[in-house]
Amino acid sequence: MANIILKCLQVGYLPTNCYILACSKTMEGMIIDPGILVGEEDRLIHTIDDLKVSLKFIVNTHGHPDHTSGNRAIKNHTHAQILVHELDAPLLVEPWLGTGDFGALQEPHRCPVCGRDEMLRLDVEDNRARMIADCGAVLIDAEVSPPADRTLRDGERIEFGCVTLEVLHTPGHTRGGISLYCEKEGMIFTGDTLFDGSWGRTDLPGSSEQKMIDSLNRLGCLPGQTTVYPGHGGHTAIGKEKKANPYM
Numbered sequence: 481m482a483n484i485i486l487k488c489l490q491v492g493y494l495p496t497n498c499y500i501l502a503c504s505k506t507m508e509g510m511i512i513d514p515g516i517l518v519g520e521e522d523r524l525i526h527t528i529d530d531l532k533v534s535l536k537f538i539v540n541t542h543g544h545p546d547h548t549s550g551n552r553a554i555k556n557h558t559h560a561q562i563l564v565h566e567l568d569a570p571l572l573v574e575p576w577l578g579t580g581d582f583g584a585l586q587e588p589h590r591c592p593v594c595g596r597d598e599m600l601r602l603d604v605e606d607n608r609a610r611m612i613a614d615c616g617a618v619l620i621d622a623e624v625s626p627p628a629d630r631t632l633r634d635g636e637r638i639e640f641g642c643v644t645l646e647v648l649h650t651p652g653h654t655r656g657g658i659s660l661y662c663e664k665e666g667m668i669f670t671g672d673t674l675f676d677g678s679w680g681r682t683d684l685p686g687s688s689e690q691k692m693i694d695s696l697n698r699l700g701c702l703p704g705q706t707t708v709y710p711g712h713g714g715h716t717a718i719g720k721e722k723k724a725n726p727y728m
């Protein structure tokens with residue numbers, strides 16, 4: 481990784497892995513999934529400034545608010561372009577799209593704050609998308625993103641300095657989920673498609689179990705030594721996941 485600067489910051493409530501990636505020669509770079517909590521933006525901005533990265537792109541692996549909530553703050557500071565797959569672009573500006581009139585989700589979920597099964601309510605207020613449990617715990621409080629500056633499709637390339645990332649459309653968790661593959665460096669950013677030892681949920685609006693299986697299958701064709709940087713949790717490798725994952 482001599483030509484690449486890679487920094488992972490854990491941000492937000494879940495937490496989410498936010499990656500800053502830059503070419504060590506030109507110091508041009510991008511940020512992947514700045515899914516910050518309100519108030520965390522300074523930490524990201526200071527990191528970008530300390531690294532002296534000239535940020536070209538903000539790329540979201542998919543449109544969920546825990547991956548997009550820092551888009552506005554980072555764009556305001558750096559004027560970087562926001563990139564997302566065309567099928568998830570609507571989610572940036574309407575984060576609860578498909579969940580039905582901002583009503584409660586269909587089934588109770590275990591609340592990480594009170595530990596009970598609680599109904600979750602979704603709303604948007606003052607340009608902030610919120611998920612609130614019955615007990616009052618605010619589980620997501622995410623600034624709504626500006627619209628995408630450029631939408632992505634499978635096979636497109638994102639280039640900055642000496643770094644090239646290929647866009648692999650890996651739907652299943654959402655319709656427009658992508659993985660970002662850097663063949664030269666043997667690394668891939670998989671968002672909420674592939675995790676260390678598991679894969680993303682397929683019970684959400686826009687999810688598809690069959691598409692997830694197809695996407696995992698596709699990732700399984702990459703070289704085994706490729707390092708996997710997921711949207712949550714620790715990093716892993718394609719070869720390691722292939723041994724454990726029946727869909728790869």
Ligand SMILES: [Zn+2]
Pocket residue numbers: 542544653672
């Ligand atoms: Zn997600």
Ligand SMILES: [Zn+2]
Pocket residue numbers: 496544546547672711712
């Ligand atoms: Zn996520």
